[in-house]
Amino acid sequence: MARAGLTAQRLVEAGAELADEAGFDQVTASALARRFDVKVASLYSHIRNTQDLKTRIALLALEELADRGASALAGRAGKDALTAFANVYRDYAREHPGRYAATRFRLDPETAAASAGRRHAEMMRAILRGYDLEEPDRTHAVRLLGSVFHGYVDLEAGGGFSHSAPDSQESWSRAIDALDALLRNWPAA
Amino acid sequence: MARAGLTAQRLVEAGAELADEAGFDQVTASALARRFDVKVASLYSHIRNTQDLKTRIALLALEELADRGASALAGRAGKDALTAFANVYRDYAREHPGRYAATRFRLDPETAAASAGRRHAEMMRAILRGYDLEEPDRTHAVRLLGSVFHGYVDLEAGGGFSHSAPDSQESWSRAIDALDALLRNWPAA
């Protein structure tokens, strides 16, 4: 019998595709085995368990998202950087809904610390260099940016903004305008 | 054999408790049956299936959250109203993480339309009466508020802001200050 050529990476990539097609919660060892035309038990030489698989998909997505963010930030500053970075989040979530959902998968602290999560925070800090903020306001602002990006994208993915005027794209642009205005005029404590 | 006194409502309430204790994704017919010391099949006279159960928990949570929001808004305006309403979201999510997660459960359009979701939007619009915004900016602002509330609460629940200074409470307060400042000084299109 020919071998299927399973590896952890191949499984993770296929899992990410499956997530985008069917939803992150549809990522199961069973579904993955079907996709490789292999028995379920065979996967367990490559991944520890389903939790492990999902964790690896989450790490992949965080990495991809951070890479896109880094590209977007290159050579940009100020509102230009803010806009480009925000669009990376939203576009990624729209192109890869399952992977985006994976980024919200709860990681245990050590795994999270070793993930690309830190890069995300660093990039937001970099954006803020284009605005006049000192610590701890910088951190507050990073958290607010993260909240808006994630919150908007998540509500939009949940259908929250569809079927009602105005267009979601319009609200998104205005949200970025608003954030830019806010960062330029950050209220004192 | 004595009857357990199952009803749809009792199941939904127990399901909500279970969600808060163990997580919304741990809400299963099996776990619920165990909790009532009843066979799993018995639940199916009261709920159609697991999806139905989760939907009802979501509707309960949306309702509870809207009720709390309405109480908080009574007699308040401006930043006072904004702060009180924002805290309702965050406090609810912290007290009832499983129920809060349930509010993000995807509902089919008709169910969503009949849910308390509309009340939430109405309340945010009411808050904006304390600020000087016309349509469509009002809608853009509602969406931004929703994004910040949900985004912050979700990231915080995921552990995003723990284990790093400054305190999450501080960032939350400053986020509300920032939103207030932003709404008072909303940038023109």
Next chain:
DNA sequence: CCACTTGCCTAAACCCTTTAGGTAACTCCA
């Protein structure tokens, strides 16, 4: 080319979901 390693397999135990069909417990009203 033989020994070793590795990849995929079968088998089995366990849990969750859902439907079909039965019996015992309530309700109510003649």
Next chain:
DNA sequence: TGGAGTTACCTAAAGGGTTTAGGCAAGTGG
């Protein structure tokens, strides 16, 4: 108040997903 009718819970069974243990065959290196 004691059946008739309804309702609540049950057993049984089929279908999936997860995970471990143990086996054979396909690849790999001395």
